[in-house]
Amino acid sequence: MGELQATHAAAHEAHGDHAESFIRKYVFSTDHKVIGVQYGVTALVFLAVGFFLVLLMRWQLAYPEQPMPLLGGLFGNRMTDAGVMTPEFYNQLGAMHGTIMVFLGVVPLAVGAFGNYLVPLQVGAPDMAFPKLNMASYWLYFLGGIIMLASFFLPEGSARSGWTSYPPLAVLEPGGQTWWLIGMVLLINSSLLGSVNIIVTIVQLRAPGLQFMRLPFLVWAQLVTSFLLLLAFPPLEVAGFMQLLDRVAGTSFFMPTGLVVDGQAVAFSGGGNALLWQHLFWFLAHPEVYVLILPAMGIVGEIVANNTRKPLWGYKTLIYSVLFLGGMSFIVWAHHMFLTGMGTAISTFFQLTTMIISVPSIIILTVLIISLWGASIRFSTPMLFALAFIPMFGIGGLTGLPLGLSVADIHLHDTYYVIGHFHFVVAPGTLMALFAGIYYWYPKVTGRRMNDTLGRWHFWPTLIGLNGVFLPMFLVGMAGVSRRLYDGGTTYAHAQDVLWLNEVSTVASWLLAAAQVVFVINFFLSLRNGKKVEDNPWQATTLEWATTSPPLGHGNFASPVTVHRGPYEYSVPEASNDFSPQHQEST
Amino acid sequence: MAEIEIPYNSTNHPDTGVYNAKLGIWLFLASEVLFFGALFSSYILLRVGAGGTAGDWPLGADLLNVPLATFNTVVLISSSMTMVMSWASLKSGNFDAFQRYFGATIGLALLFLLVKGLEYYAEIFHQRYPSTSTFLATYYTMTGIHALHIIFGVAVNAYHFVSAKRLYAEEPERFTNRIEVAGLYWHFVDLVWIFLFPVLYLL
Numbered sequence A: 001m002g003e004l005q006a007t008h009a010a011a012h013e014a015h016g017d018h019a020e021s022f023i024r025k026y027v028f029s030t031d032h033k034v035i036g037v038q039y040g041v042t043a044l045v046f047l048a049v050g051f052f053l054v055l056l057m058r059w060q061l062a063y064p065e066q067p068m069p070l071l072g073g074l075f076g077n078r079m080t081d082a083g084v085m086t087p088e089f090y091n092q093l094g095a096m097h098g099t100i101m102v103f104l105g106v107v108p109l110a111v112g113a114f115g116n117y118l119v120p121l122q123v124g125a126p127d128m129a130f131p132k133l134n135m136a137s138y139w140l141y142f143l144g145g146i147i148m149l150a151s152f153f154l155p156e157g158s159a160r161s162g163w164t165s166y167p168p169l170a171v172l173e174p175g176g177q178t179w180w181l182i183g184m185v186l187l188i189n190s191s192l193l194g195s196v197n198i199i200v201t202i203v204q205l206r207a208p209g210l211q212f213m214r215l216p217f218l219v220w221a222q223l224v225t226s227f228l229l230l231l232a233f234p235p236l237e238v239a240g241f242m243q244l245l246d247r248v249a250g251t252s253f254f255m256p257t258g259l260v261v262d263g264q265a266v267a268f269s270g271g272g273n274a275l276l277w278q279h280l281f282w283f284l285a286h287p288e289v290y291v292l293i294l295p296a297m298g299i300v301g302e303i304v305a306n307n308t309r310k311p312l313w314g315y316k317t318l319i320y321s322v323l324f325l326g327g328m329s330f331i332v333w334a335h336h337m338f339l340t341g342m343g344t345a346i347s348t349f350f351q352l353t354t355m356i357i358s359v360p361s362i363i364i365l366t367v368l369i370i371s372l373w374g375a376s377i378r379f380s381t382p383m384l385f386a387l388a389f390i391p392m393f394g395i396g397g398l399t400g401l402p403l404g405l406s407v408a409d410i411h412l413h414d415t416y417y418v419i420g421h422f423h424f425v426v427a428p429g430t431l432m433a434l435f436a437g438i439y440y441w442y443p444k445v446t447g448r449r450m451n452d453t454l455g456r457w458h459f460w461p462t463l464i465g466l467n468g469v470f471l472p473m474f475l476v477g478m479a480g481v482s483r484r485l486y487d488g489g490t491t492y493a494h495a496q497d498v499l500w501l502n503e504v505s506t507v508a509s510w511l512l513a514a515a516q517v518v519f520v521i522n523f524f525l526s527l528r529n530g531k532k533v534e535d536n537p538w539q540a541t542t543l544e545w546a547t548t549s550p551p552l553g554h555g556n557f558a559s560p561v562t563v564h565r566g567p568y569e570y571s572v573p574e575a576s577n578d579f580s581p582q583h584q585e586s587t
Numbered sequence B: 001m002a003e004i005e006i007p008y009n010s011t012n013h014p015d016t017g018v019y020n021a022k023l024g025i026w027l028f029l030a031s032e033v034l035f036f037g038a039l040f041s042s043y044i045l046l047r048v049g050a051g052g053t054a055g056d057w058p059l060g061a062d063l064l065n066v067p068l069a070t071f072n073t074v075v076l077i078s079s080s081m082t083m084v085m086s087w088a089s090l091k092s093g094n095f096d097a098f099q100r101y102f103g104a105t106i107g108l109a110l111l112f113l114l115v116k117g118l119e120y121y122a123e124i125f126h127q128r129y130p131s132t133s134t135f136l137a138t139y140y141t142m143t144g145i146h147a148l149h150i151i152f153g154v155a156v157n158a159y160h161f162v163s164a165k166r167l168y169a170e171e172p173e174r175f176t177n178r179i180e181v182a183g184l185y186w187h188f189v190d191l192v193w194i195f196l197f198p199v200l201y202l203l
């Protein structure tokens, strides 16, 4: 295959393809690289949308009851009242912000884009194992996303019961929740196809010589992530069906007996269990948080090794840690439910497992820090972002520990402290890593580098902005202010001392927004004006750099590659270069 | 653009001993185990919450048609057998026998759906709807989702049935593998019914 196919593809490109194949090539493509880019661009757009929604919310939190500047008139009477957003609209923004960020932004970028683009290249394969399913996966995701967005335009508006969609509230709310459920089912099937594809690709299509213990850490991270998606999502799909039936067919899966709303008994047969939803939801959503973090760790691992010019310290430890983390993540879910009265025995079990699962997280962090030790670090733009990931993830992880102990969680549950905790892991953590990945593999995809000066102008304000947004939340939360309050706590006596912090967060979010403008400019300008690169601009060792940048057409490698060594052979004593690529026979 | 060739598409990988689609279907079935696992867990939780048959939970046999469901169980098990035979016929190169057995598999699946439809019709005729009680909601949902799996299987098999000649002529080995994969899925769906039947109708 290899050589023949690739030259064939190249020849085809030289002819200039016919009109019909433009669609085949860039829209309904089966090439994992094109699909990866489609995933990436779509996910970035969704991230921008989700960020925009939260900017609106932050205005309301800092300046409740004041009309939104510029945007106040935009949303019409249904969503705003004299320029002030209505409580209903605030709830819609909150629910959709969470949903969009997690399911349409971060995961599609981390798994759909990075996984799709990099895994086949890093294992030396011509494509994913099932290219057509891969295409279907993208289009299901796209459709799910459109349905989610479209729900804003319903007369009753979008879903508004939080990204967690707890019943009975979610069952009783009008309108958009049904669309949310349908959108979720599509997204779940999309990720199912994607995860089967990634696992089979890694297991079956590794190049000769590429044993499991020679796989780049990123590939391991994607492998474990895919298993989490594969096994954790189905229960949420079931739960989604059941909630859908509660809404449209009048069943009572989640509707308890004798429910009274506004002084009226609701028309349900009853006999259901609202906590059942929470169990099914968190059975997915806890593993899902590792889906958010593991690919980020993988990206950081690659970039740290490359920019320290050293092998990752404790490569095997890293791998055993992510495997352990992946397995454990299935038995910690009820730490989100300590306040539901599960009983002491069950609480104890989940506290114990939560403490245990923190250990591998800390090990991974430690491995990354030790890897920096004694290196002469290249402070490239991707490396800056990767370095920032380490302490930011540290803060996020450490603030999770008190939440995992029910004594502390009774105070902290559903306060801004929780919001601070998980945003630190996902935003200053995962998002920084994803930016690192974009800067690092941009030359691979486009053949050009992103501008380093603009990169720094993106990095520092982003880092400061993120901390400015989320650090105050710990204080607000410890003062006892609940999440999901329409006015940010203005009417509560205990919130008065910390209300000013709401404004700090909001102003920091503007800085953050400004910094992303720099990123967008850099992203597009570099497409045309970025410095052209040779095939391996970072002098990296892994297989994605063994082909041209950008890789030639469908098929990836000009001739089949064979692997001769581990993934991070940097600065090998006596080698002629400070890096020894995996496919190179002699050093 | 020319189709590129994916390694181990129809031949077994020397280390793992399977071809890609076979690993793929096993992974898919693993996720299906969790899918139906969640359904069965929900069933148990709701039933226990209702105080079991001593409480508000009716005995399936009092509401549902056990003889029809028993008949359907036999139908589905037979279809699993014809499915195996169709694959075995392909393996031994007997294309005509394959077509007979494979056609029978599809026919039996349709018969199952017909009987299931009659059951639903009778339930609705007696004004037993999903909204009537949590037991009925569970019953409709679990059997309904199972029926959707059957319909999906019938669609996949029907496609292979009508294009069998062409696909077999082009790549006999690959086609045989596809039937094997479709078969694995089919057996799984049958297996689910083997659990559903006693849980919903008898216990």
Ligand code: HEM
Residues within 6 Å of the ligand: A164, A289, A290, A292, A293, A335, A336, A354, A355, A357, A358, A361, A396, A397, A398, A400, A401, A402, A403, A404, A405, A409, A412, A413, A414, A418, A421, A422, A425, A426, A430
């Ligand atoms: C490292 C150890 C970690 C521990 C011990 C931990 C513990 C917890 C606990 C106990 C809660 C529930 C708090 C409550 O609702 O009262 C929680 C919430 C959450 N955590 Fe973590 N966590 C850890 C890491 C992570 C990571 C890596 C992520 C994601 C990338 C994450 C994302 C979340 C999210 C999204 C929520 C809140 C969901 C919600 O209620 O909306 N956590 N964490």
Ligand SMILES: [Cu+2]
Residues within 6 Å of the ligand: A285, A286, A289, A332, A333, A335, A336
């Ligand atoms: Cu959790």
